[in-house]
Amino acid sequence: MPARLIILGAGSALPTRNNFPTSQILELRDKQYMIDCGEGTQIRMRQMGLKINRLGHIFISHLHGDHCFGLIGLISSFGMLNRTADLYIHGPVGIAALFEPQLQFFCEHIPFKVVFEEFDAGKNKLIFEDRSVEVHSIPLKHRVPCSGFLFREKTKDRHIIREMIDFYQVPIARINLIKKGADFVTEEGKIISNDILTCPPDKTISYAYCSDTAYSEKIIPLIAGVDLLYHEATFAETEQIRAKTTLHSTASQAATIASKAKVEQLILGHFSARYNDQQILLDEAKAIFEPVLLAEDMKIFYL
Amino acid sequence: MPARLIILGAGSALPTRNNFPTSQILELRDKQYMIDCGEGTQIRMRQMGLKINRLGHIFISHLHGDHCFGLIGLISSFGMLNRTADLYIHGPVGIAALFEPQLQFFCEHIPFKVVFEEFDAGKNKLIFEDRSVEVHSIPLKHRVPCSGFLFREKTKDRHIIREMIDFYQVPIARINLIKKGADFVTEEGKIISNDILTCPPDKTISYAYCSDTAYSEKIIPLIAGVDLLYHEATFAETEQIRAKTTLHSTASQAATIASKAKVEQLILGHFSARYNDQQILLDEAKAIFEPVLLAEDMKIFYL
Numbered sequence: 001m002p003a004r005l006i007i008l009g010a011g012s013a014l015p016t017r018n019n020f021p022t023s024q025i026l027e028l029r030d031k032q033y034m035i036d037c038g039e040g041t042q043i044r045m046r047q048m049g050l051k052i053n054r055l056g057h058i059f060i061s062h063l064h065g066d067h068c069f070g071l072i073g074l075i076s077s078f079g080m081l082n083r084t085a086d087l088y089i090h091g092p093v094g095i096a097a098l099f100e101p102q103l104q105f106f107c108e109h110i111p112f113k114v115v116f117e118e119f120d121a122g123k124n125k126l127i128f129e130d131r132s133v134e135v136h137s138i139p140l141k142h143r144v145p146c147s148g149f150l151f152r153e154k155t156k157d158r159h160i161i162r163e164m165i166d167f168y169q170v171p172i173a174r175i176n177l178i179k180k181g182a183d184f185v186t187e188e189g190k191i192i193s194n195d196i197l198t199c200p201p202d203k204t205i206s207y208a209y210c211s212d213t214a215y216s217e218k219i220i221p222l223i224a225g226v227d228l229l230y231h232e233a234t235f236a237e238t239e240q241i242r243a244k245t246t247l248h249s250t251a252s253q254a255a256t257i258a259s260k261a262k263v264e265q266l267i268l269g270h271f272s273a274r275y276n277d278q279q280i281l282l283d284e285a286k287a288i289f290e291p292v293l294l295a296e297d298m299k300i301f302y303l
Numbered sequence: 304m305p306a307r308l309i310i311l312g313a314g315s316a317l318p319t320r321n322n323f324p325t326s327q328i329l330e331l332r333d334k335q336y337m338i339d340c341g342e343g344t345q346i347r348m349r350q351m352g353l354k355i356n357r358l359g360h361i362f363i364s365h366l367h368g369d370h371c372f373g374l375i376g377l378i379s380s381f382g383m384l385n386r387t388a389d390l391y392i393h394g395p396v397g398i399a400a401l402f403e404p405q406l407q408f409f410c411e412h413i414p415f416k417v418v419f420e421e422f423d424a425g426k427n428k429l430i431f432e433d434r435s436v437e438v439h440s441i442p443l444k445h446r447v448p449c450s451g452f453l454f455r456e457k458t459k460d461r462h463i464i465r466e467m468i469d470f471y472q473v474p475i476a477r478i479n480l481i482k483k484g485a486d487f488v489t490e491e492g493k494i495i496s497n498d499i500l501t502c503p504p505d506k507t508i509s510y511a512y513c514s515d516t517a518y519s520e521k522i523i524p525l526i527a528g529v530d531l532l533y534h535e536a537t538f539a540e541t542e543q544i545r546a547k548t549t550l551h552s553t554a555s556q557a558a559t560i561a562s563k564a565k566v567e568q569l570i571l572g573h574f575s576a577r578y579n580d581q582q583i584l585l586d587e588a589k590a591i592f593e594p595v596l597l598a599e600d601m602k603i604f605y606l
Contacts, residue, residue, distance in 0.1 A: 013383055015346045021376075039376040040343045043318045065379045065409045073324075073342040076368045080316055098408055105401055106368045 003028045003153070003205050003303040005228065007269070008044040009036075010295035012212075012234050012248075013066045014273040019297055020044055021066035022270060024230070025055070026151055026207060029132040034058040035149060035209050041070035042077050048298050053083075057128065059135065060091035061211060062121065062146035063098065072102055079110030086113040090128060090135075092121040092145045121145035124222055129154075138222050140213035142247045148213070150223060153204035164197045205303045208263070211270045214244065215253040220261045228303055229263040230295065232270035236280050239272070251281035255288035269295035306331045306456070306508050306606040308531065310572070311347040312339075313598035315515075315537050315551075316369045317576040322600055323347055324369035325573060327533070328358070329454055329510060332435040337361040338452060338512050344373035345380050351601050356386075360431065362438065363394035364514060365424065365449035366401065375405055382413030389416040393431060393438075395424040395448045424448035427525055432457075441525050443516035445550045451514065453526060456507035467500050508606045511566070514573045517547065518556040523564045531606055532566040533598065535573035539583050542575070554584035558591035572598035 004027045011019030021038025032055040034041075045052060060068050068091070075087065089095065096116035103114060119127045119137055122145060128135040131154065138148030157179035165175070170184055178184060184192040208223040211232035223229055234248035243250050249257075251268055258266035266289055271278050278294050285292045293301070307330045314322030324341025335358040337344075348355060363371050371394070378390065392398065399419035406417060422430045422440055425448060431438040434457065441451035460482035468478070473487055481487060487495040511526040514535035526532055537551035546553050552560075554571055561569035569592055574581050581597050588595045596604070 014380055015349050017350050017352075020346060039373070040346050043323060043343050043346075046318050047320050049320075063408070065376060069376045069379070070342070073368060073372045076372070077317055098405060101404060102401060105366070 001027065001030055003207075005207065005230070005267075005301045005303065006048070006050065007295045007297060007299045007301070008041050008048075009038050010269045010271060010297050010299075011038075011066075012232075012270045012272055013064070015040070016273045016276075019271060019273075021069070022211060023070060024209075024295075025050070025052070027054075028151070028153060028205070030054060031056070031130070031132055033133070033135075033151065036061055036067040036211075037070040037074060038066045039069040039073075042074045044298060055087075056085060057088045057090060059128075059149050060089065060095060061140070061148065061209070062092055062142060062144050063094060064144065064212070067212075068095070068099075071099060072106060075103065075110065075114055076107050078112065079107050083110075083112050086115055088115045088117055088128075090117045090119060092147065093118045119147070121147035136222070138208065138210060138219055140210060140219065141216040142212045142214065146212055148208060148210035148219065148223075150226070151207040151209075153206065155204060156201035158194070158198035158201045160198050161196075168192055168197070170197070207303065210257075212248060214247040215249050215257070217257070217260065220257060223257075223263065224261045225263065226261070227264045228267065228301070229258050229261065229265070230267045230269055231257055233268035233281050233285065234270050234272045236275070237284055239274075251285040252288055255285035255292060258285075258292070259289040264291065266292040267295050267301060268292060271295075304330065304333055306510075308510065308533070308570075308604045308606065309351070309353065310598045310600060310602050310604070311344050311351075312341050313572045313574060313600050313602075314341075314369075315535075315573045315575055316367070318343070319576045319579075322574060322576075324372070325514060326373060327512075327598075328353070328355070330357075331454070331456060331508070333357060334359070334433070334435055336436070336438075336454065339364055339370040339514075340373040340377060341369045342372040342376075345377045347601060358390075359388060360391045360393060362431075362452050363392065363398060364443070364451065364512070365395055365445060365447050366397060367447065367515070370515075371398075371402075374402060375409060378406065378413065378417055379410050381415065382410050386413075386415050389418055391418045391420055391431075393420045393422060395450065396421045422450070424450035439525070441511065441513060441522055443513060443522065444519040445515045445517065449515055451516070451522065451526075452512045453529070454510040454512075456509065458507060459504035461497070461501035461504045463501050464499075471495055471500070473500070510606065513560075515551060517550040518552050518560070520560070520563065523560060526560075526566065527564045528566065529564070530567045531570065531604070532561050532564065532568070533570045533572055534560055536571035536584050536588065537573050537575045539578070540587055554588040555591055558588035558595060561588075561595070562592040567594065569595040570598050570604060571595060574598075 008023040009020030023041040206226040231254035233251035311326035312323030326344040509529040534557035536554040
């Protein structure tokens, strides 16, 4: 399965006819990671007919409603659908205290555990890892503690060269280690270098999510060279001052960050409700950084 | 403005492609009353382009998520839109304690007051009145304390007969009393009966909302003869047992209540997500009670 990013909501604080508040799902190696969960997230999932039985972790960037008001409904529906796997919610310090009382009341009998894992949104740290991915927090510049997320896929297994494996009579029990890069020692004690037995693994992907944030060059080294950057672009250039006072970014600022960080591809999102059509945001960004696309509710980007 | 009922969400616990969880707005004499506020209520309002600056009161039937998870997002957006009028939320005992902590956190700086008015969902009582309407609670039979609502429009002013007012030289200062039904006493002490000066007022309307509830004949006297009854019809007859165990109604049961209460018009809603098409529910209800319609998200019914 190719990695893909599913946009559930590309809007900002006020929903519009087309854009729900922020939520998205990153699919990677048969796992799903949700990033933010604005109101209506579960509705968008149903509208898309998404199966999300591989979702174990939700990452919340900050405690503004348009990024987390969908949590309670999502969890409640998981309960009705008889989910049994634990659900982990990674969010800034304070998230557990805010949501646990409602969870206890509305979701008392759900057949799975909801586990809050709080992190310090002010620090750049490894906040989660599993076999497939590492997730690092990216401190952003917003009105409340707010963190972006860098998803860095872990190195994949090398591909074995079947003919060489047969030639050197490598036992099946050793194959896994060889896929990880180990050399092979024959019964006669001869060392067969790994690069004779395997060819390089598939490329891994990296994805950085930065929303909500004012223009901040501090994040550049943290996201340098990623395959895909989602950066908020709440406003056009005419609203520069508003962007500054509300600690949001313009599309040009997002593009400037993408350009300075030399990312492969930029996606703009978190659009202010004032733009019925986001073409102006795309145009302004494109003038600075060519490989840029607009997020859109229910759109899927393949990495 | 004619009275009308705007369906924002006609679904039940699990949203579907077409149906959001429960919410609706009753418009009456230039005022708006919201009934229930499931997740996505504010989104539906935006999708419909509804102006809701005449909304002062929200009535919550019970504390299940599909009837109240939209409150926090709605209130939060009202704050961003600089609403200043106080907002009253009428709900079963316990609603304030459940929502106030999140309101304090997420809506700390909103420029209006949110006032919770709790009522006993187990009693049939007048829970609210203003110049236009009385609202009575209707105890329903559900898994948690749950109340329907009877909206009974207050008597309107009588229409003055301009020629008679002129003929008897009624001073302007007396007109309002005469519209309310008072007789007029001339300077000579002659009593002019009100029915010479006025003709009868326009008809008032009554609307009963009953969701969620199992079949309960106890509500019949409370809703007898209303112009419009919205009754939940979560299931078809094949799911009778499920309706019984979950304390919901089938479409036929809703129709039976409507028929026994001799209401003018029935609307079915709160459809289980299992019905892509609710025709079967309509058919089953129609066999028992002819004047029946299906609720539908973003549909408007004129009373």
